[in-house]
Amino acid sequence: MVLSARISSSMLASIFFIGGMFAQGRSSTAREVRVYSGRHYNTDKKVFKEFAEKTGIRIRLIEAEGISLIEKLKREGKNSNADLILLVDAARINNAAKAGLLKSYRSTKLDKNVPEQYRDPQGRWYALTRRVRVLVVNPSEVNVNEVKTYSDLAKPFLKGKVCLRKRNSPYNQSLVADQLVLRGEAATRRWLDGMISNVSQPYFPGDIGLTRAVAQGLCGVGIVNHYYIARMLAGVNGSKDKVLAGKVDVITPDPAHINVSAGGLARYAKNNKEAIELLEYLASPEGSIGLAGPTYEHPLRGYNSSKELSGFSTFNPDKVTIRQLGRFNKKAIQIMSQSGWD
Ligand SMILES: [Fe+2]
Incomplete structure (x- = not known):
């Protein structure tokens, strides 16, 4: 069962909850990952929903334009609610890393699924679409x-x-x-x-x-x-x-x-395991094709086959x-x- 509700809307950010709530009840033990996304595509929610259904992990999605997202993270500092950050464009994602907003994480899954030229050598971000x-x-x-x-x-x-x-x-x-x-x-x-x-x-x-x-x-x-x-x-x-x-x-x-959209763990992520699970899912062939298909982007490998x-x-x-x-x-x-x- 999935609930996707628009909680608030402003010029700066919109918040959505995807998945988990009914499946697990709203107990404090429900697993959650909080995503700050600069990918302004409604169709991403379908991929999040699939992830939530597979894993039982609820996603709290906060959407904002790339620049205001980075400003928001800087402002929030250690008190930030972000676990996973998604941004479009190489300059933005590199700037987020340079500003210390992301933390390193490496895994064999990520290294295998994200070609070397599309990931940070220090593991702070990984491309998801091209x-x-x-x-x-x-x-x-x-x-x-x-x-x-x-x-x-x-x-x-x-x-x-x-x-x-x-x-x-x-x-x-x-x-x-x-x-x-x-x-x-x-x-x-x-x-x-x-x-x-x-x-x-x-x-x-x-x-x-x-x-x-x-x-x-x-x-x-x-x-x-x-x-x-x-x-x-x-x-x-x-x-x-x-x-x-x-x-x-x-x-x-x-x-x-070639430019990319990319994701990385937030520096002050609290739900680390859940954020890693989601990042690995989005970077997998299934996740990347799921994100790229409806937006007419290309996945990490191969091409979008839309007519x-x-x-x-x-x-x-x-x-x-x-x-x-x-x-x-x-x-x-x-x-x-x-x-x-x-
Ligand atoms: Fe764009």
Whole structure:
């Protein structure tokens, strides 16, 4: 028996209880794990519910945006109620680790299920799902054969045709960090200078707005996370977006920059055993596919097979590790700002 109740709602956080309450009664011995999640996907609750049914462990889920989640943890310090932290983006998860909000834990299960490039060498966090930063092109504006990878967006023929999301988006910070690792600082600066000089529209607050602008011909090409296009194609945001997403081509650079959502034990976790059990479940093939399937992300291994992804279902990840993306985040922000990325 499962109860999923919305307890409170505010701009900052929502709390849900999933599982356990009726099965075990509300005794003080009921096992519980308290999850702080920056993954803002309703469908995650289905995976939590499956876990709760399997284990009898109740989940108390607190959802908030990534940045406010980290601030909340810092504020709460030792008094924090968090046992397990879930965050999206390499920069955020690395920053949480750097701020001392996570604690190390290693297990053979986690080491086996999470490929090495997608986990912290110190065991403070483990990726759970993958996302690809792709190019979205309007074929009436730009010859799709001329745009194959991120560096092509610096080419002079794209003057006035490039649209970008704002600099404060961790997705773009991680992309720039990725290029710093792969190509070095001088080449990355040259790429940024060229690409920024091709931008004509104001910088976008989100990937969906940017995709709409490309589809409407306000821009010729942009950079977005792949799952936004899939969600638009699936009609998640309504029929208008479905039509718009059908007008763009998705180009997956080869190799592609891969970002992740990840989880780690909270520094002051009290329900350690339960948190570890949940983390291991989410990182297992079943858990990872369960999280990634309905959000159109990709699991840790293999690809999401949803039909909306059929035009851009596979990718060849570059060799940059999630840890490296974190290490180069500060430098990335610095050179983005110096290049004029707003
Ligand atoms: Fe996102």
